[in-house]
Amino acid sequence: MKPETEFMEGPTQRQRDVLDAVLRLLVEEGDKITMASVARRASCSKETLYKWFGDRDGLLTAAVKWQASKVRVSPVDPRNPDLQSLTESLEGYARDWLKVISSDTSIALNRVAIGHAGTGKDNLGAIVLENGRFAMAKRLKPVLEAGRNAGLLCFEDTETAFRTFFGLVGRDVQIRLLLGDWPGLTEAAIAEDAARATRQFLALYGVGKSHSVKHGRK
Amino acid sequence: MKPETEFMEGPTQRQRDVLDAVLRLLVEEGDKITMASVARRASCSKETLYKWFGDRDGLLTAAVKWQASKVRVSPVDPRNPDLQSLTESLEGYARDWLKVISSDTSIALNRVAIGHAGTGKDNLGAIVLENGRFAMAKRLKPVLEAGRNAGLLCFEDTETAFRTFFGLVGRDVQIRLLLGDWPGLTEAAIAEDAARATRQFLALYGVGKSHSVKHGRK
DNA sequence: CAAGAACCGTAACGTACGGTACGCGCACGA
DNA sequence: TCGTGCGCGTACCGTACGTTACGGTTCTTG
Numbered sequence: 035m036k037p038e039t040e041f042m043e044g045p046t047q048r049q050r051d052v053l054d055a056v057l058r059l060l061v062e063e064g065d066k067i068t069m070a071s072v073a074r075r076a077s078c079s080k081e082t083l084y085k086w087f088g089d090r091d092g093l094l095t096a097a098v099k100w101q102a103s104k105v106r107v108s109p110v111d112p113r114n115p116d117l118q119s120l121t122e123s124l125e126g127y128a129r130d131w132l133k134v135i136s137s138d139t140s141i142a143l144n145r146v147a148i149g150h151a152g153t154g155k156d157n158l159g160a161i162v163l164e165n166g167r168f169a170m171a172k173r174l175k176p177v178l179e180a181g182r183n184a185g186l187l188c189f190e191d192t193e194t195a196f197r198t199f200f201g202l203v204g205r206d207v208q209i210r211l212l213l214g215d216w217p218g219l220t221e222a223a224i225a226e227d228a229a230r231a232t233r234q235f236l237a238l239y240g241v242g243k244s245h246s247v248k249h250g251r252k
Numbered sequence: 253m254k255p256e257t258e259f260m261e262g263p264t265q266r267q268r269d270v271l272d273a274v275l276r277l278l279v280e281e282g283d284k285i286t287m288a289s290v291a292r293r294a295s296c297s298k299e300t301l302y303k304w305f306g307d308r309d310g311l312l313t314a315a316v317k318w319q320a321s322k323v324r325v326s327p328v329d330p331r332n333p334d335l336q337s338l339t340e341s342l343e344g345y346a347r348d349w350l351k352v353i354s355s356d357t358s359i360a361l362n363r364v365a366i367g368h369a370g371t372g373k374d375n376l377g378a379i380v381l382e383n384g385r386f387a388m389a390k391r392l393k394p395v396l397e398a399g400r401n402a403g404l405l406c407f408e409d410t411e412t413a414f415r416t417f418f419g420l421v422g423r424d425v426q427i428r429l430l431l432g433d434w435p436g437l438t439e440a441a442i443a444e445d446a447a448r449a450t451r452q453f454l455a456l457y458g459v460g461k462s463h464s465v466k467h468g469r470k
Numbered sequence: 471c472a473a474g475a476a477c478c479g480t481a482a483c484g485t486a487c488g489g490t491a492c493g494c495g496c497a498c499g500a
Numbered sequence: 501t502c503g504t505g506c507g508c509g510t511a512c513c514g515t516a517c518g519t520t521a522c523g524g525t526t527c528t529t530g
Contacts, residue, residue, distance in 0.1 A: 068488085073508090080489080081489095085507090089488080144431075148431060149282075152363050154432075157432075201421075201423035206418050209426055286516085287517075287518065297477060297478045297480085302518095302520080307519080308519095
């Protein structure tokens with residue numbers, strides 16, 4: 035079930051190559067990839083796969099973690115932002131997020147994680163969530179709170195504010211992509227969506243000159 | 253691949269019972285349900301399953317369509333709403349939607365549809381999308397436009413306005429549920445979320461007394 | 471009631487795939 | 501130079517499951 039050493043220092047170069055092959059196959063064939071197809075594509079033997087990753091689930095888990103470790107982005111945290119830099123930060127995060135969720139790899143990974151979420155056999159769903167939605171929250175919350183400290187934003191609960199931003203950015207995009215629909219997210223469309231979401235978020239939570247919108251609980 | 257008659261008048265009572273059994277099994281076991289387990293649960297023979305539904309995919313497709321046909325809801329369309337009734341309509345739709353996407357059946361169905369979306373073998377994804385996200389749009393758009401005609405809302409593109417509402421209502425709920433997370437949607441939480449989403453939507457698109465927020469394109 | 475269809479339960483078949491075993495080549499250290 | 505070990509390729513095994521076939525039972529219809 036488990037390899038002797040759960041490579042505590044990260045996978046070796048060769049292992050990383052194998053995991054990249056898994057990711058590519060996942061994009062092409064989805065969850066119906068077979069151990070044999072992985073071995074063929076990665077030019078390694080099945081025995082090696084089992085020695086390194088334990089079993090099929092271990093291989094999938096390792097691939098998901100490997101992908102997660104690749105997408106770490108720069109955690110910029112503007113200390114004392116003005117409205118301009120806050121807006122740019124939010125737009126940047128929104129663009130990054132839309133780019134991620136519309137990428138082939140993310141779609142494929144989310145699909146297999148969702149497929150496995152029903153079985154309870156592994157925790158792929160938790161891993162994807164941790165490195166997707168929750169990682170984004172961790173990155174963004176300091177920005178939101180900095181904006182509040184600077185008197186630019188007004189909210190009580192950071193989590194609620196973040197989730198609102200998340201909804202304004204993502205809308206129906208992710209579910210449509212996962213279900214095979216194609217919302218057509220070009221670079222330009224992403225930029226426009228990010229700008230719109232940021233504008234709407236600031237309209238709701240911004241302490242602007244012309245308006246202040248209530249949004250406390252009932 | 254296809255049964256002789258694609259039951260043009262809808263499934264018979266017995267067939268509906270079988271499909272209900274499929275739905276129940278889908279909730280319990282996800283996509284790993286077997287033809288044998290369905291036959292056992294539904295007390296029918298495998299031969300009958302193949303005669304009625306062609307093959308495994310046909311059975312799954314029929315089950316998804318059957319579920320879709322069950323959730324048709326009342327298409328209320330307030331003709332000349334005031335702010336009060338518009339708010340209530342929006343909140344009602346939001347509550348319905350949250351209730352649907354957090355139901356066991358919806359989660360299970362979305363999971364199998366997403367799992368199949370990678371393969372291109374069938375169009376489960378399209379069916380789910382058509383009866384989920386797109387059906388909601390079709391129901392809600394007349395309400396939004398009635399609100400605009402009554403001078404309560406202001407937007408250019410109905411689709412864009414709808415997607416904003418969709419995002420404000422759903423936020424991260426659906427993806428978290430699909431990935432096995434449990435946001436804890438009680439009846440009360442749903443009501444509160446629906447109210448908050450409606451409030452935020454009206455803040456963005458409402459022609460209220462105290463403010464008018466710009467949201468046109470750049 | 472008789473004849474035939476529909477359907478149930480189960481056995482059987484073929485295949486795909488996860489997992490294992492083994493032989494060979496190649497690199498590296500003594 | 502000779503082990504020694506890692507990893508590639510491949511053959512093999514067991515099982516699960518989709519699909520088909522068949523005998524027996526119940527339901528419909530004339």
